[in-house]
Structure formats: structure tokens, C-alpha cells
Amino acid sequence: MLTSSARFAMARPRAVLVAALLLMLVCGGFGATVKSHMVGGGYLTGSLESVRANDFITESFPGGNPNLIVMVSGDGGVNSPEVRAAAQRITDELSHDSTVTGVQSYWANSATRPDLASALKSEDGHRGLIMATVTGTDTEVQNRAAELSNQLNGDRDGVQVRVGGMAGSFADINHQVEKDLVLAEAIAVPVSALLLVLVFGSVIAALLPVGVGLFAIAATLGILRAMTTFMDVSIFALNMTSALGLALAIDYSLFIVSRYREELANGRDTRAAILRSVQTAGRTVVFSGLTVALALAALAVFPQPFFKSFAYAGVAVVVAAVGASVLLLPAALMLLGDRVNAWDLRKPVRRLLGRGEPTPKQPEETFWYKLVTGVMRRALPVAAVTAAVLLALGSPFLKAHFGTPDDRVIGTFASSRQVGDALRHDFNADMAASAVVALPGFHGDAKEIGAYASRLSQVSNVPAVLSSEGVYVNGAKMAAGVPQMTGPDGAYLSVGTRIAPYSAEGKQQLADLRAVPAPGEVLFGGAAALNEDTMDSVISRLPLAGAIIAIITLILLFLFTGSVVLPVKALLLNLLSLTATFGAMIWVFEQGHGASLLGFTSTGSIDLFMPILMICLAFGMSMDYEVFLLSRIREEWLASDRSPEANTRSVALGVARTGRIFTAAAGLMAVVLLAVATSEVAPMKLFGIGLALAVVSDATVIRGLLAPALMRLMSTANWWSPKPLAALHKRIGLEEESSAAAEDDRAVALAR
Structure with missing residues (x-):
């Protein structure tokens, strides 16, 4: 399949790239309005008791469970003429809005219901509240709340107006x-381009992953917009999937372009180098992408729109x-040929510094080879110490x-x-x-409502309970109730x-x-x-998702x-890496260490x-590097005599040939993720910093220390499989024969 796609792209490279450009423009244009069609949160499902309670109150008692809160304040206090006039204006506007129901305020109740008014006035008397319910679907509520925020927020004549509540929060x-x-x-995008220039040297080679990344961003916007036509899509998906598409596109392009340049350096012509790159690095990219996609697909077991989106x-x-990566890059590389190495910025820099051309290093002379051989000579202590440190970080x-x-996920600049x-x-x-307590279908004695409210008011830290029978404080009735809290559908x-x-x-x-x-x-x-x-x-649902x-x-x-050994090892290493990452995230985001530096509020x-979303993503990305590393180790292993010494050498050569590339890939992915962490929304900071840490630690500590140490300890047992499974793999496994080079020559002849 990969060979066929490469031949197709090489046969008509200009047509492939023009079609990709047109598709990019269509997706980008179609997806430009995606934000206005997305929902904030997406955490709730209709089957939850609390959602059914809220729906019952919204349908049977409009305004009984407000989602919009307008706070009006002034230095002269809530009863000053300026504040009262502003509050009356806002109340009138909301009352005449067809999308708003159940408007109530401190000022409307201050004379008739002082007991209710006291709850709507701040303790210092400078702030008062207007509460209402914005009706409609989640998207309609959030869009209308955003309009009301823009319309009402502001400081005028010494009066400050701020819009909040659940609807206001999601709008912000x-x-x-x-x-x-x-x-x-x-x-x-520009920082990634700069780093790619440093990795490749060549500006042309660096621009290829960036181009594929921009295509991925446009495709992401189009995909999200299409999804909004038939399902709720969380607003958080906008940043996260765009970052994911950009990061993976750059990663995968880096793997393929690097392999292509390596094959050119080994003497292959353009066609043969492209085919070999797609058959090796491209195969790894497809396999890695399949792993990431299936890890993300496990999120569909959760009922929440947040996860499903x-x-x-x-x-x-x-x-x-x-x-x-596997279709556009072959087309671009076919047009470029060996010009992929053009505009090498390292040459003028070396001339400026008076340095000559560097001599190519054999794999055995590289830093990574020396590091890994040193690690494998001390495999047991390195494995034990590294595992202990990761477990300590995860505690x-x-x-x-x-x-x-x-x-509180957003900064104090937001009105909500x-x-x-x-x-x-x-x-x-x-x-x-x-809290709201719904009694659907209740038609009993009204006194039962009063007795129930009295008992609820005796629970610790409950200042008052409001019912149709009265306002209860510490078990005693303090004022008359609100008759509208009982109706034909219940109470x-x-x-x-x-x-x-x-x-x-709060849980207690x-x-x-x-x-x-x-x-x-x-x-409730x-x-x-x-x-x-x-x-x-x-x-x-966590056990099911984890099992999948x-x-x-x-x-x-x-x-x-x-x-059967290497998959278990990979699974355990990924769990260890994730444990350390999330331990660090708990230390920072829950316990609040560094909150002032990072600009968020610890709650x-x-x-x-x-964390659930990040586990799926980090797991998939970790497998990305695992597959890339194992593919090169396995190439060396299949070409060896399969001895214990060959296992050790295969591991060292595999890391030596890939260490620089997957470290660069991890660095580039970290740049994209840390760019997401510049967000003013705390979950986005958690997402960006957490995943960046997971990716970098996996590409360095896990692949550079722990994985080689364990593969040295397990020796030839790394490649063991029971005979029935070995026979099964021979029939359906993804083999890469050692005679691939000869097959490449035949494929090139056919392509010509």
C-alpha cells in the first residue's frame, strides 16, 4: 500500500500538491467559523441525576436554577441612586429578552422580601446581584451569554457591572x-521552523514539515467544523486537536525527510530513496499513527461529549x-530531488567561524551510541535508579x-x-x-415540604433553605416561602x-x-x-478505556x-513515564507550586x-517513539546472527541511528505543546505543560536510559514468542525482510 501511494505521488507530484493546496484552502475556509459552533465544557450527559434535576427545574420552574449572574457594585453602596438606576436598567433589559427567564434581583426584593434580598447583597453592602436563566441549547446559551457580557460589562458613572454564572463562565x-x-x-509555527533549520541545516528540508503541519491545521479546522453539524464538540478540542495535528505532522515529516536524506547520502537516487523512506520510516509513521488514533478512539467509551469529540x-x-506525511512528502521530494539539502545555513556559519566541513561519523562514534553502551554495561543499577526516581516523581x-x-480556570481579568x-x-x-433539590411528581401535603426544608437547613454549613413553605435557618422558619416553588409537575x-x-x-x-x-x-x-x-x-468507565x-x-x-516481551515492556515503561508526569502535574496544578509563575489559580x-485525555495522547505519543526506535533496532536485529551480543549491538545501533531524530522530534513537539500552555485557561496550561513533559521525558529518560537497560537485561528474550504466536506473526505480522534493498530496486524499475 505504501509503495503504491509513493508511486502515485511520484508519478504526478504537481497534481498531488495542487490538490492538497486546494483542499487546504477549502478546509481552512470552511473551518474558519468553527468556534461559534462549539460548546464550552461538554462534561455533562442527560442521564446524570443532577442534569435531570436541573432539566426538571428549567422546564417546570423557569428561572428556578439561574445560569447567569450579573453583579452590580458601586462605592456608594447597593442603595445609591446610581447603582439602583443601573440595576433597574439591566433588569428591564433582561426581562424583555425572549431568551431570558426568571429574572430576580436584590433591588426587586429589597422591599418585599428582605430575607431573599440579604442573600443577593454582599456583606459589605457594595455589591448586589441580578440572577436569570438564559434558555436554549448549550451553544445558544453560550453565544447569548457572550452577547450579554459584551452588552452589559463595563464601568459607568462610578458603577461597575460584571457578568458571570455558569453561562458567563463558558462564554469567557x-x-x-x-x-x-x-x-x-x-x-x-515560526519557532518550529527555526528549530527544524537547526536540525536539518537546510531551509528547504526544514520547510517541508512546516508545510505538512500547516496542512494538518487547516484539515483540523475543517474536520471540527464538519463534526459540529451532527454532534456537540467541546471548545477545548479547538486548541488541542490543532496542536496535535501540527505536532504529529511535523514529527512524522521529520522521520520521513530524515530517512530520505540518509538514503541519498548512502548513494540511492531520488526515486529509490523516496521508496525506501516510505517503506521504512513511512511504515513506522503509519504504525505510529494507528497506535495514536486507536488510543484516542478509546475515549469514545465515555459518554461525555468532551471525550467523544x-x-x-x-x-x-x-x-x-x-x-x-506519506502522500504529500513523496510528491514534494520528487520535485526537489537532492535540492532538499539546498540553502544549508550551516555552511556560511562554518565559513564565518573558519571551520571546515565536518567529517561524517559512524554510528559507533556518536554520543547516543556511547551513552547507550555505557548504560547497558551498568544495566541493572541504571534501571533500578531510573525507575525509583520516576516512581518518586509520581508519588x-x-x-x-x-x-x-x-x-477559576480563567484569569481574574475575566468578568465571570x-x-x-x-x-x-x-x-x-x-x-x-x-444545591437544588427537585421533587418531580410531588403532590403531597405542603407541610411535608416545610418539614423536609427544616431538616435540610440543619446540615452543617447550610445558611438557609428556601422552599414554597418558608425560608428555614437551623431548622426554624424565618420567613414566608415562595409559592412558585410548587407546581402541577412537582416542587x-x-x-x-x-x-x-x-x-x-463539599462532597461530604x-x-x-x-x-x-x-x-x-x-x-439533587x-x-x-x-x-x-x-x-x-x-x-x-476508566477500567474499560484502560483495558482497550x-x-x-x-x-x-x-x-x-x-x-510478546517487547509489547509488555513498552506498556510498563509508558505507565511508569505517565505516572511520573502526572505526579509532577499534581504537584504543580493541584498543590499550587509555581502557580504565581505560571499564572493560574490552584483550587x-x-x-x-x-488527565484522562492526556493519558490517551501521551500514551499514543510514547508509542510513537517506541515504534520508531524498535523499527531501527529490529532492522539491525534481523540482519544479525541473533546472539546475545547481537541484541546488545542492535539496541545500541538502533538508538544511535534514531536518538538525534526522535530527540529533535520530541523537542519540536514540546515547542508546539508549550505554545498551547501560554493559554490563559488553566486546563490548557495543564494540557500543554503536562504533555510536553511527558514527551520530552519519554524521548530522553525512557528511550535513552531505561529502555536500553531493560533490553540488555532481557537479552535475546526480548524477541521471544510462543511457537503458536510466532507462526501467527509469520502469517499476519508486519514483516520487513532483510532483502528489502533488492526489492526496492525491482520497485524502482517498475516505477520507471
């Missing part, structure tokens, strides 16, 4: 993610990166605390973050964190809280509330319930190597969605 995050993508690509988009993006992972993200901080610190109860209650919903204390409070005897079926909603239900939903990734890895590496928990 969407806007920031879009801005961050532009900045990340503006950093990643990454599963489908990630697979499509990997396919685009692989396809571009914070044992104390990880997970939660769903809130407004300012509203959230004020609610947490300046109000008696955090209105955005209040609901609102439970205030003084505790952060995602904390361990929710358990205490759920333990209170209820007058019939109840559904609100921030704490959404968090717990979501965590349970995700964690219950492990089985896929073992099968694919067996087909690639014919060994004492970490978003569970990101």
Missing part, C-alpha cells in the same frame, strides 16, 4: 480559547497527519483530588471570574454553588452553602444532604451534585515486532477530564 472561556489558539500557532476529531486529525498522584472546572471570586468571599452564601427547594462545592467538605455536605429523609423521589442538582455525578460517570488501550498496544506491537483539585 470560549472567547479566551479562541484568542489563545491564534497566539499558540503564531508561536509554534476528542475521540472522533483526534482520530480524523491523526489520519490527516499520516496521510499528508503526588497517590493524593490527587479531582473535580470539574469552574470559573470576578463574579465568582466575589460570590465565594463577599456573600453570605455562594449563589452559584447552591423544588434551593439549599444555600458556605462550602466550595468541589472540595472534600452533599452526602449529608442526600441522607436527609425526603417526602418521595428527590433529585447544583454544582456539587454535578461534580460528583460527573466524576462517578467518568471513573466507572492496553490490549490495542499489546496486539499492535506484537504485529510489529513478533515478540485544591484537578480537572479529571484533562
Whole structure:
């Protein structure tokens, strides 16, 4: 298949490149508006109890569970004429908006319901709240919230207006993610090009991976836009899949172009060098891409749109990166020939410094060969010390605390973050964190509602419970209730809280509330319930996703190597590398070390969605380097006498021939990922820094130290397989015969 695709590209290179350019323009134009069609978050599914509670209240009691909070403040206090006039103007605007329901405010209730008004006024009396519900689909809610933020936010005549709440938070995050993508690509593309020039020397060779990377970005935007027509796609997929497409395209192009230049240096002509590069490095690229795609496909077992959008988009993006690498590069290389080495910037630099041309080094003379042979002479202590260090780095992972993200994922410059901080610190109860208790179908005695509210109000750190029968504090009725909280479809209650919903204390409070005897079926909603239900939903699917990734890895590496030992070794090394990476991420992002330097707020928990996504991506990328390394080691092994000494030499030569390339590839991928980490949204920082660390540590510590040490200790057992499996591999495995060079000559003759 690869030989056929290479022949096709070589036979009509200009047509292939023109078609690719047209496709790039179409995808880029079609995908230019993708952001406005994406959803913020994507963490929820309709089957969760908390979602059903929120849906019941939204449908039966419009405005009963507000998602938009407008904070109005002024130095003269909430009752100053300026603040009151501004609040009245905003209330009128929202009340006449067909997409907004259930508008209530401090100023409307200050005379008629002072008990309610007190919850909507800050403790210092300078801030008051207007709450409402923006209706529609997730996308419609976020787009309308963004419009309201632009319309209402601002400082006028000594009055400050800030828009927040869940809808406001997602609107701010969407806007920031879009801005961050532009900045990340503006950093990643030119820096990657510069580094590629340093790796290749030649400007022409360096521009090839960049060109394939730009094609991958355009294809990504088109793929994401197409997906939004039939499913919800998370806004976070915009940055992450674009970064993934760019990084993989550059990585894969680097492998193929490097092999092509190596084959030219060995005396092959252009056609033979292209064919050999595609059959070897191209084969590795396809296999690596298949591994990454299948690791991402495992995310589809989770019900959340966040994961499903990454599963489908990630697979499509990997396919685009692989396809571009194995089809566009042969066409470009066919046109360039040996001019791929043109514009070598190292030559004028050497002349300027008065240095002559460097003499080519044999593999045995390289740094990597010397490093690996030194490691293998001390294989046992190197393996033991390296494993111990990685486990120590991973130890914070044992104390990880997970939660769903809130407004604190974005910086304090965002209005939703300012509203959230004020609610947490300046109000008696955090209105955005209040729990709602739905009683669908309840038609019992109204006094039962009052008794239930009284019991709920006695739970620790609950300042008040609001029901149709009254406002209850510490079990006592303090004021009249709100009749509209009971209707023909049932009833609901609102439970205030003084505790952060995602904390361990918030989880315990929710358990205490759920333990209170209820007058019939109840559904708990609100921030704490959404968090717990979501965590349970995700964690219950983790074993299945992990099993799928492990089985896929073992099968694919067996087909690639014919060994049952090497796949198990690769699986264990990847787990060890990931453990160390995520331990470091817990230390930084959950425990807050370096928060001020990196510009984020530590909340004492970490978003569970990101580690799961990163595990799949990092696992796939680690297999990328594993496959690339094993392919060269296996080439040497198949050409050897299969002795223990040959195993040691094959490992050293394999690392020597690939060490510089996959280290450069890891560095380039790290640049792309760290560009994503410049985001002002904390999960994107976690994603970029975490994956960059995983990639770099895997390409250096794992491939340079631990993998060679273990392969030396296992000796010829590396290549062992039971006879039935060995026979199976002989029939269906991905073999690369030692006579490939002769086959290449016949293929070249046919191509001509």
C-alpha cells in the first residue's frame, strides 16, 4: 500500500500538491467559523441525576436554577441612586429578552422580601446581584451569554457591572480559547521552523514539515467544523486537536525527510530513496499513527461529549497527519530531488567561524551510541535508579483530588471570574454553588415540604433553605416561602452553602444532604451534585478505556515486532513515564507550586477530564517513539546472527541511528505543546505543560536510559514468542525482510 501511494505521488507530484493546496484552502475556509459552533465544557450527559434535576427545574420552574449572574457594585453602596438606576436598567433589559427567564434581583426584593434580598447583597453592602436563566441549547446559551457580557460589562458613572454564572463562565472561556489558539500557532509555527533549520541545516528540508503541519491545521479546522453539524464538540478540542495535528505532522515529516536524506547520502537516487523512506520510516509513521488514533478512539467509551469529540476529531486529525506525511512528502521530494539539502545555513556559519566541513561519523562514534553502551554495561543499577526516581516523581498522584472546572480556570481579568471570586468571599452564601433539590411528581401535603426544608437547613454549613413553605435557618422558619416553588409537575427547594462545592467538605455536605429523609423521589442538582455525578460517570468507565488501550498496544506491537516481551515492556515503561508526569502535574496544578509563575489559580483539585485525555495522547505519543526506535533496532536485529551480543549491538545501533531524530522530534513537539500552555485557561496550561513533559521525558529518560537497560537485561528474550504466536506473526505480522534493498530496486524499475 505504501509503495503504491509513493508511486502515485511520484508519478504526478504537481497534481498531488495542487490538490492538497486546494483542499487546504477549502478546509481552512470552511473551518474558519468553527468556534461559534462549539460548546464550552461538554462534561455533562442527560442521564446524570443532577442534569435531570436541573432539566426538571428549567422546564417546570423557569428561572428556578439561574445560569447567569450579573453583579452590580458601586462605592456608594447597593442603595445609591446610581447603582439602583443601573440595576433597574439591566433588569428591564433582561426581562424583555425572549431568551431570558426568571429574572430576580436584590433591588426587586429589597422591599418585599428582605430575607431573599440579604442573600443577593454582599456583606459589605457594595455589591448586589441580578440572577436569570438564559434558555436554549448549550451553544445558544453560550453565544447569548457572550452577547450579554459584551452588552452589559463595563464601568459607568462610578458603577461597575460584571457578568458571570455558569453561562458567563463558558462564554469567557470560549472567547479566551479562541484568542489563545491564534497566539499558540503564531508561536509554534515560526519557532518550529527555526528549530527544524537547526536540525536539518537546510531551509528547504526544514520547510517541508512546516508545510505538512500547516496542512494538518487547516484539515483540523475543517474536520471540527464538519463534526459540529451532527454532534456537540467541546471548545477545548479547538486548541488541542490543532496542536496535535501540527505536532504529529511535523514529527512524522521529520522521520520521513530524515530517512530520505540518509538514503541519498548512502548513494540511492531520488526515486529509490523516496521508496525506501516510505517503506521504512513511512511504515513506522503509519504504525505510529494507528497506535495514536486507536488510543484516542478509546475515549469514545465515555459518554461525555468532551471525550467523544476528542475521540472522533483526534482520530480524523491523526489520519490527516499520516496521510499528508506519506502522500504529500513523496510528491514534494520528487520535485526537489537532492535540492532538499539546498540553502544549508550551516555552511556560511562554518565559513564565518573558519571551520571546515565536518567529517561524517559512524554510528559507533556518536554520543547516543556511547551513552547507550555505557548504560547497558551498568544495566541493572541504571534501571533500578531510573525507575525509583520516576516512581518518586509520581508519588503526588497517590493524593490527587479531582473535580470539574469552574470559573477559576480563567484569569481574574475575566468578568465571570470576578463574579465568582466575589460570590465565594463577599456573600453570605455562594449563589452559584447552591444545591437544588427537585421533587418531580410531588403532590403531597405542603407541610411535608416545610418539614423536609427544616431538616435540610440543619446540615452543617447550610445558611438557609428556601422552599414554597418558608425560608428555614437551623431548622426554624424565618420567613414566608415562595409559592412558585410548587407546581402541577412537582416542587423544588434551593439549599444555600458556605462550602466550595468541589472540595472534600463539599462532597461530604452533599452526602449529608442526600441522607436527609425526603417526602418521595428527590433529585439533587447544583454544582456539587454535578461534580460528583460527573466524576462517578467518568471513573466507572476508566477500567474499560484502560483495558482497550492496553490490549490495542499489546496486539499492535506484537504485529510489529513478533515478540510478546517487547509489547509488555513498552506498556510498563509508558505507565511508569505517565505516572511520573502526572505526579509532577499534581504537584504543580493541584498543590499550587509555581502557580504565581505560571499564572493560574490552584483550587485544591484537578480537572479529571484533562488527565484522562492526556493519558490517551501521551500514551499514543510514547508509542510513537517506541515504534520508531524498535523499527531501527529490529532492522539491525534481523540482519544479525541473533546472539546475545547481537541484541546488545542492535539496541545500541538502533538508538544511535534514531536518538538525534526522535530527540529533535520530541523537542519540536514540546515547542508546539508549550505554545498551547501560554493559554490563559488553566486546563490548557495543564494540557500543554503536562504533555510536553511527558514527551520530552519519554524521548530522553525512557528511550535513552531505561529502555536500553531493560533490553540488555532481557537479552535475546526480548524477541521471544510462543511457537503458536510466532507462526501467527509469520502469517499476519508486519514483516520487513532483510532483502528489502533488492526489492526496492525491482520497485524502482517498475516505477520507471
